[in-house]
Structures are given as C-alpha cells and as structure tokens.
Amino acid sequence: MLDLIVVLFLFGGLLLFTGTTVGLLRFPDFYCRVHAAGKGDTLSTMLLLGGLILYHLHDFSGASVLVGLKLFLIILFVFVSSPVATHAIIDAGYEARAPYWVKPAPPESEATSPDPGSPPPSPES
Amino acid sequence: MEALLIGVGVILLLLMMLALYRAIGGPTIIDRILAANVIGTKTTVLIILIGILYGRVDMFVDIALTYALLNFVASIAASRFYQRHVQPVAEPSAPPEEPKEESRA
Numbered sequence: 001m002l003d004l005i006v007v008l009f010l011f012g013g014l015l016l017f018t019g020t021t022v023g024l025l026r027f028p029d030f031y032c033r034v035h036a037a038g039k040g041d042t043l044s045t046m047l048l049l050g051g052l053i054l055y056h057l058h059d060f061s062g063a064s065v066l067v068g069l070k071l072f073l074i075i076l077f078v079f080v081s082s083p084v085a086t087h088a089i090i091d092a093g094y095e096a097r098a099p100y101w102v103k104p105a106p107p108e109s110e111a112t113s114p115d116p117g118s119p120p121p122s123p124e125s
Numbered sequence: 126m127e128a129l130l131i132g133v134g135v136i137l138l139l140l141m142m143l144a145l146y147r148a149i150g151g152p153t154i155i156d157r158i159l160a161a162n163v164i165g166t167k168t169t170v171l172i173i174l175i176g177i178l179y180g181r182v183d184m185f186v187d188i189a190l191t192y193a194l195l196n197f198v199a200s201i202a203a204s205r206f207y208q209r210h211v212q213p214v215a216e217p218s219a220p221p222e223e224p225k226e227e228s229r230a
Contacts, residue, residue: 021140048170085200092208093155
C-alpha cells in the first residue's frame with residue numbers, strides 16, 4: 001500500500017517536472033517561462049521529496065524518523081524559498097525591461113479581403 | 126523498487142539536461158538565471174535519490190539541505206545583480222507604462 005503511494009508521488013512529481021521543462025523550452029517569452037518554471041518547479045520538488053520520505057520510512061526506526069524530519073524540513077524550505085526566488089527573478093526581469101513577445105499579425109490573403117468588383121477567387125490556389 | 130528509483134533518477138537527469146538548453150541558449154541573461162534555478166532545485170532531489178540508492182541518506186540529506194540554501198541565495202544574488210547593473214540588449218517591443226524608480230532598498 002505504501003509502495004502505491006510512493007509510486008503515485010514520484011510519478012506526479014515527474015509529470016509536473018515534465019510540464020515545467022516543456023514550458024521552459026516552448027514558451028515564447030521570458031515572463032511566460034517564469035510562470036512555468038516557478039509553479040511547476042516548486043510543486044514537483046515537494047511531491048518528489050514527499051515520495052522519497054515515504055519510501056525511506058519503509059523500515060520504521062528512530063533514526064529513519066529523524067532523517068524523515070530533516071527531509072520534511074527541506075520540503076518546508078523549498079515551499080517558502082522557491083516562490084521568493086521566482087518573484088526575485090521576475091522582478092529583476094521587469095525592472096530591467098526584458099522584451100515582451102508580440103503575437104505576429106496574420107498574413108493578408110485574398111480570401112479574407114476580396115475585391116468588390118472582381119469575381120470570387122477560384123477554389124484552387 | 127530500486128529499479129523504479131533508478132528510472133526516476135535517469136528521467137530526472139534527462140529533463141534537467143533539457144532545461145540546460147535554456148541555460149545555454151536563452152536569448153536573455155535572465156532566462157539563464159531562471160534555468161539555473163530550476164536545475165539547482167532538481168539537483169537537491171537527485172542528491173537525496175542517490176543517497177537512498179546508496180543506503181546512506183543521513184549523510185546526503187545534510188548535503189541536499191545545504192545545496193537548497195545555496196541555490197536560493199545564488200538565484201536571488203544573480204537576479205539582483207542583473208536588475209541593478211545590466212542594461213537590456215534588445216529594445217523592448219512594448220515597454221511598461223510607468224518605469225519604476227531606483228529608490229527601493
């Protein structure tokens with residue numbers, strides 16, 4: 001039963017980290033990439049570390065509970081510090097005026113703006 | 126169960142290398158700082174994973190906690206330096222409406 005929960009946590013963390021990486025690579029703008037990196041990174045780290053805590057608590061003893069508490073301390077620290085670092089990064093980008101991405105205008109075609117006097121365009125081309 | 130942990134570690138490493146692409150070829154400097162922050166956060170998870178695989182978690186958890194602290198401080202220091210001392214290379218296409226003053230601590 002504990003194995004199932006560990007597997008669920010690890011897969012959830014990996015899924016979110018995949019979303020983070022795809023967002024880092026594919027978003028067109030710096031500000032969008034900070035969204036992907038900040039949110040996905042924090043939660044996926046917490047889920048992965050939570051899964052590893054539950055895996056380590058498999059053999060229950062005093063020493064393993066202490067190590068589990070230290071790992072939980074890392075989770076708390078990441079929960080507090082990673083959003084702060086994300087805000088510092090995006091604040092630095094905004095103050096230094098990082099360029100915005102502008103959606104390119106759709107190309108002008110004859111089908112959208114027909115001439116009133118000429119006959120309608122033929123289906124080919 | 127150990128094979129699962131090894132597989133998770135390998136996939137984590139592959140995804141971190143994909144984030145390295147943004148760290149190397151990011152168009153702006155702040156993109157690289159962002160990718161370095163992401164890679165550093167996942168390095169702490171990888172350290173603890175290796176500690177579990179080798180059976181000595183109690184040693185590796187201290188290293189991971191220290192590295193998480195270092196990553197956080199380095200991210201904030203690098204972004205503050207970029208904010209104060211680096212001029213933007215490209216002209217922004219749509220600058221913000223009211224530029225803020227430098228009078229903040």
